[in-house]
Amino acid sequence: MGQSIPKVGLRPFLPEDTPVLAAIFVASIDELAEEDYSDAQREAWAGAAEDEGKFGKRLAGQLTLVATIESSPVGFASLKGGDHLDLLYVHPGFARQGVATALCDALEKLAAARGATALTVEASDTAEPFFVQRGYAGQQRSTVTVGDEWLANTTMKKSLGGDAPRGEMPGRPS
Numbered sequence: 001m002g003q004s005i006p007k008v009g010l011r012p013f014l015p016e017d018t019p020v021l022a023a024i025f026v027a028s029i030d031e032l033a034e035e036d037y038s039d040a041q042r043e044a045w046a047g048a049a050e051d052e053g054k055f056g057k058r059l060a061g062q063l064t065l066v067a068t069i070e071s072s073p074v075g076f077a078s079l080k081g082g083d084h085l086d087l088l089y090v091h092p093g094f095a096r097q098g099v100a101t102a103l104c105d106a107l108e109k110l111a112a113a114r115g116a117t118a119l120t121v122e123a124s125d126t127a128e129p130f131f132v133q134r135g136y137a138g139q140q141r142s143t144v145t146v147g148d149e150w151l152a153n154t155t156m157k158k159s160l161g162g163d164a165p166r167g168e169m170p171g172r173p174s
Helices: 015-032 039-049 052-060 099-113 128-133
Strands: 008-012 063-069 072-080 084-090 118-124 137-146 149-159
Touching: 008 099, 015 039, 015 052, 015 072, 015 084, 039 052, 039 137, 039 149, 052 072, 063 099, 072 099, 084 099, 099 118, 118 128, 118 137, 128 137, 128 149
Parallel strands: 084 118
Antiparallel strands: 008 063, 063 072, 072 084, 118 149, 137 149
């Protein structure tokens, strides 16, 4: 018999969450993106959480939800403006257990309730398959500079009204 996975809870970000969310951010990048990005790229990317004050301000300045299991934070996601999914990170120990899905479901519903007709995301190569599965379509490949490193990602879009976004990239399941 399989183990029962505890239910994922969601709550708003609180400033005191910053240290644990910074740790989740770093662990997620370090462990989950290992096959897609070099050590130097992951180190530069994870460096965004080194200044916890700045990282906490970023989270507080957006609509940030914290995913919990048995009251402990295990992931987080944020909505920037009304229509851009900016951050989505899950602790590696809780990856592929519905945490990211619960976070995305909630942010998509909140964005739609606030009048957004579509959501965009700059998906890492690691996260791209997750977003494709959720109905996001690739719009363009990009590279971003983080410190001395270049990181590739894909700008993706999902219609919240039911119509598929235009400009889908090859490889998207039909």
